[in-house]
Amino acid sequence: MNKPPMLTAEQALEHLLGHAKAVSETERVAMQSALGRVLAEDVNSLVDVPPLDNTSMDGYAVRTADITKEGAVLRVNQRIPAGSVGKPLEAACAARIFTGAPVPPNADAIIMQEDTSLVAGQADQVQVNYIPKLGQWIRRRGEDLSAGKVALHAGIFLRPQELGVAASAGLTHLNVKRRVRVAAFFTGDELALPGEPLKPGGIYNSNRDTLLACLRSLGCDATDLGIIPDRLDATREALRKASKDHDLIITSGGVSVGEEDHIKPAVTAEGRLDLWQIAIKPGKPLAFGAVRKAEQAEAGEAWFIGLPGNPVSSFVTFLLFVRPFILKLQGRSSESMPRYLMRADFAWPKADRRNEFLRVKVNSQGGLDLFPNQSSGVLTSASWGDGLIDCPAGQAFEAGSMVKYIPFSALLT
Incomplete structure (x- = not known):
């Protein structure tokens, strides 16, 4: 029997996103609890920001009509610090003013204090050393928000800057989508948790902390179900437990077709499953399906995504496939994976038949350096690196070539 052709990364992602639907439940939270949440509805500003025309510089508020030549001398007849409101500016006068203070009526420009000088022996006079432009250094009422x-x-995903915008708009609470609930468990009798003694042939489970941290960085409510023994009954029980209160189940390991890989028969028994071979490196095997929520009064399913067990494969496939799936469950605005053209300061002479994702680091010359060991088991390549090069199947390149670069910093929020 001929094997079906491997899916491209684009085909696999299209299939995943075709199934995902945003959670519908919302909740109202205080601003201090809104970081990392997804805004459920448009919010309007309660005020104009800024509320009045104000100065963006320390200096003097003036009338441009009074300054027809460099060296004009004006009488300083008021002082306006931030938080105060000045009186209307008289002809041939200037107001000493400080950043953020409202511009007094009749003033139509701000002169930076560096462009002025005091008149010797005249404490209430200032000399303006150049002709100002109408409106310079004035921030207009409502120019930020109306x-x-x-x-x-x-x-939108609420970052610190969005919370600052909401606060400047006078808001104290926001309506947000409820957090996407994700359960994760890990298969493999060889796995141990850090701090436990390693038995012969054992390894510490790095995928647990990597994937749970990825989930939490995306604002998910992540549940750790731990390491599951390599038995079909244990795997099925873990799936039933995970399906109860979660939108998505993620596993790592056990998605191949060996005798000790129980994910496929377990998910098939508890729901439905597609096992894909994706033409990427690292991360060829990926499982996608759903698990029945049998104990609920109403029928429902929890989505299932099974990742490969090698740590780099697990991490990269999470970024490429699980992250976009979660973003859609969260109801986040449409986001494409960022790819920037950057210079590779190394050669990649041997093209692979699969789409490769190479771990790289930005160097001091603005180019990209390659981690020397690109094995899917070497997680230090991802820690050392700043991101990935998306190298299409069959493409080799020389040093100095422009390549598509995906920064890790854009993929974990």
């Missing part, structure tokens, strides 16, 4: 207009759009 009262009643949308300040933040539904579907």
